Amino acid sequence: MASNLLSFIIIVISVSFLPNALCRRSITSSLPHSQILHVSKSIQNTLQLLSPNIKSLQQQPLYSSSSSSAFSISIYPRSSLVKPQHTDYTSLTLSRLARDSARVSSLNAMLQLSPTNFTYSHLKSVRTMSGPEEFQTPLISGSSQGSGEYFARLGVGEPAKEFYMAIDTGSDINWLQCEPCDECYQQTDPIFNPSDSSTYNQLSCDSPVCSALELSGCYTDTCMYQVSYGDGSFTEGELATETVSFGDSGSFPNVAIGCGHDNEGLFTGSAGLLGLGGGSLSLPSQVKATSFSYCLVDRDSDSSSTLEFNSAGPSDSVFAPLLRNSRRDTFFYVGLEGISVGGEMLQVPASIFQMDDNGRGGIIVDSGTAVTRLQSSAYNALRDTFVKYAQNLPSAGEFELFDTCFDLSSMSTANVPTVAFISPNTVVPIDSSGKYCLAFAPTDEALSIIGNVQQQGTRVSYDLTNNLVGFSRDKC
Numbered sequence: 001m002a003s004n005l006l007s008f009i010i011i012v013i014s015v016s017f018l019p020n021a022l023c024r025r026s027i028t029s030s031l032p033h034s035q036i037l038h039v040s041k042s043i044q045n046t047l048q049l050l051s052p053n054i055k056s057l058q059q060q061p062l063y064s065s066s067s068s069s070a071f072s073i074s075i076y077p078r079s080s081l082v083k084p085q086h087t088d089y090t091s092l093t094l095s096r097l098a099r100d101s102a103r104v105s106s107l108n109a110m111l112q113l114s115p116t117n118f119t120y121s122h123l124k125s126v127r128t129m130s131g132p133e134e135f136q137t138p139l140i141s142g143s144s145q146g147s148g149e150y151f152a153r154l155g156v157g158e159p160a161k162e163f164y165m166a167i168d169t170g171s172d173i174n175w176l177q178c179e180p181c182d183e184c185y186q187q188t189d190p191i192f193n194p195s196d197s198s199t200y201n202q203l204s205c206d207s208p209v210c211s212a213l214e215l216s217g218c219y220t221d222t223c224m225y226q227v228s229y230g231d232g233s234f235t236e237g238e239l240a241t242e243t244v245s246f247g248d249s250g251s252f253p254n255v256a257i258g259c260g261h262d263n264e265g266l267f268t269g270s271a272g273l274l275g276l277g278g279g280s281l282s283l284p285s286q287v288k289a290t291s292f293s294y295c296l297v298d299r300d301s302d303s304s305s306t307l308e309f310n311s312a313g314p315s316d317s318v319f320a321p322l323l324r325n326s327r328r329d330t331f332f333y334v335g336l337e338g339i340s341v342g343g344e345m346l347q348v349p350a351s352i353f354q355m356d357d358n359g360r361g362g363i364i365v366d367s368g369t370a371v372t373r374l375q376s377s378a379y380n381a382l383r384d385t386f387v388k389y390a391q392n393l394p395s396a397g398e399f400e401l402f403d404t405c406f407d408l409s410s411m412s413t414a415n416v417p418t419v420a421f422i423s424p425n426t427v428v429p430i431d432s433s434g435k436y437c438l439a440f441a442p443t444d445e446a447l448s449i450i451g452n453v454q455q456q457g458t459r460v461s462y463d464l465t466n467n468l469v470g471f472s473r474d475k476c
Contacts, residue, residue, distance in 0.1 A: 033343040033389070035424050037414045039434060045300040046089040046432040049079050070311040071249030075152045077299040081164055081188055082269035090431045096149075097400050100370045100451075107170060107369070108445045111328055111359070149299055149370060149452060151270050152307050155245030156257070157197030163189045163271035167294070167307060169367040172279030172330050173213075173227055175235055175258030176272030182262040187271045194259060199243040201254075209256045210239060212280050225258045233265020235272075244283075246309075252287045276367070277330035284309065284464065293461035294367065295476035296452050305476040313461040317470035322462060327359035332462060334450070334469050336363050339382060340420040342389035346381040353378070353448060363448035365460060365469060371401065372440050372451040379442035382419065386426070386438060389417035399430050402437035409434025424473075425453050 086092040151164040156176065163176060164187075177184045179193040194200040203210050203223040210223035217224035219238075226236035237260040245251035260272065267273075275282040276292065284292050289309040297303040323333035336353040339346050352375050355362030374382065383404050393414060396407040406427065408414050411434075419426045419440075427436040439453045459475035 032418055034415050035418050035426075037408070037416045037427065037436075038412075039408045039414055039436075040412045042429050043432055043434060045298065046429050048302075049300045050084060050086065050089060050092070050432075070309060071246040072306045072308040072311065073152050073154060073246050073249070074304050075150050075167060075294060075296075075307045076164075076304045077297055077301065078149050078151060078269060079300060080302045080304070081151055088432065089429065093430045094400065096370060101401065103170075103369055104373060104443070104449065107331075107364075107366070107449065108447055110330075111325075111447060150294075150296055150367065152274055154274065155247065155251070156192060156242055157194075158199040158243045159197075160243070160245045160251070161190075161192065161196070163187075163192065164269065165272050165274045166267070166270040167274050167276055167367060169276045169332060169365065170330065170369070171227075171273060171275040172277040172282040172285075173225065173258055174255070174273065174275050174281070174283055175225070175227065175237070175260050177235075177263050178237060178259035178261055180261065184261075184263050185265070185267050186269075187267075188269055189271050192259070192271065194240070197242065199253060200240055200259075201242070202238050202240045202259075203256070209241070209281070213239070227258070233267060235260040235263040235267075237261040244287075255283070255286050256281055278324060278332060278464075279330050282330075284462075290465045291461060291463045293459055293470075295459040296367070296456045297476050298456055299370075299452070303476070313463070313470050314459055314472035314475050317459070317461055317472040319463075319468045319470045322464075322467040322469040323355065323362065324467075325355060325359045325362070331364045331366070332469060333362045333364050336448075339378070341382055341385040342417040344385055344389075346378065346385060348378045348381050361446040361448075363450060365450045365455070367452055367455070369449045369451040370453055372454050373443040373445075373447075373449045374440060375446070375448055376442040376444060378448070379440060382440060383438060386417050386419065396435050399435070399437050401441045402430070402439075405430070405435055405437040407434060408436050425456055428453055 084092050084095075086095065150167050152167050153162055154165050155162050165174075165176065177187060177191050179191050179195075181191060184191060204221050205218040205223050207223060213223075213225065217226065223239040224236070225239045226234060228234045235258065237258055240257060240259050241254040242257050243251055243253045244255045244257070258272075276284060279285065283289075287309065291311070291313070292307065292309045293311065293313055294307045295305040297305050321335040323335060325331060325333060333355060337350040338348070338353075353361075353363050373379075387404060390406070393406040393408065393416070394410075396405040399405050416426055418424065426439055428439045429436050443449075457474060457476060459472045461470040461472070463470065
């Protein structure tokens with residue numbers, strides 16, 4: 001592990017493992033100062049994404065077999081499952097950014113409200129349940145994932161029926177749409193009917209699992225849940241246990257899952273959500289996984305990868321401490337001490353990336369946020385240094401939350417400054433004409449977020465036993 005930790009300073013600097021001087025010297029001397037962006041190929045992906053001949057996933061293999069203790073399922077970018085309802089890539093980008101901003105706002109709101117500080121003024125109104133008992137208190141869990149950017153294929157029930165579920169490291173509760181529907185959005189698979197499963201079991205209000213919820217509701221002695229998201233989306237229904245299966249990798253009985261009868265908002269495509277966070281109700285916690293990992297493919301591609309549990313990580317993984325917040329155990333924090341751009345170390349204090357004693361600040365790895373957010377002072381230093389080393393790239397002004405864009409329409413390839421971070425993804429296309437923007441954004445909040453744009457093409461491994469998070473490039 002020592003060699004991996006030494007390599008890790010090239011990408012993310014571990015606060016706990018390495019002295020500051022060594023970190024700073026090694027980053028600037030070891031990392032290539034620039035990289036090649038294949039502009040033509042990237043533009044072609046944006047055009048193919050919106051073409052009517054989108055690849056169907058229904059005939060693709062859904063699972064990967066593993067050893068007896070490991071299991072895995074395939075994951076796909078949203079665009080491979082649901083054809084974007086946009087006439088051009090710019091409108092698709094605007095839609096993605098709107099969902100992304102809503103999610104980030106919700107992440108910060110959840111951190112500001114500890115479970116003991118929830119009041120009705122903090123929560124969205126809850127539809128009144130009919131019958132002799134009302135929904136006493138709304139249940140809130142997780143944070144806004146909009147429509148979800150990556151889906152996994154999971155079996156639910158006995159006999160198992162397979163569903164595409166959005167994956168989210170920023171949520172704990174698992175849920176899917178259920179018959180009968182009061183209000184259900186359009187999904188790719190038929191809606192789950194609990195009466196078709198022999199292992200579906202509603203939970204009572206006094207069950208230990210129901211008690212594990214931050215806030216619980218009760219209706220005719222059935223444990224009720226509600227998950228509200230920052231973009232106004234929500235799901236509500238009863239909490240139950242059910243068998244979940246991973247194809248020929250295995251199955252697990254008695255997994256707590258929300259059975260949603262009223263589901264509204266930007267969830268189109270997926271049947272529900274898999275919570276991969278650090279709380280007790282998340283899928284990794286319930287199946288007692290010692291580790292899990294995923295590799296996110298380019299969200300504009302038709303490729304797939306895997307979400308794996310209990311499997312050995314790539315041998316070339318580099319590691320950092322996996323830190324936790326005592327105020328909210330959902331999120332996965334990573335030790336970060338600095339960033340370099342084009343080989344130059346940014347002159348920002350390490351404290352910007354560290355969590356204080358009150359659980360404020362720090363930097364999380366989040367599968368549901370797209371654009372990486374950095375505190376404004378850190379972002380400004382990154383942007384200014386990037387621009388200094390990108391003088392060969394024609395400027396193209398701003399676009400929405402991106403304040404640094406470039407016109408690469410006349411280039412088939414471009415030489416782009418390297419940002420010493422998890423992956424080489426430093427700029428993203430925002431149209432099909434060659435306009436690209438720096439793939440980072442500033443935030444005035446204390447929390448920084450490593451989004452999925454920077455995670456694409458990298459296998460991110462969470463070692464839950466040893467509290468480490470690992471990164472391995474090109475392992476999709």
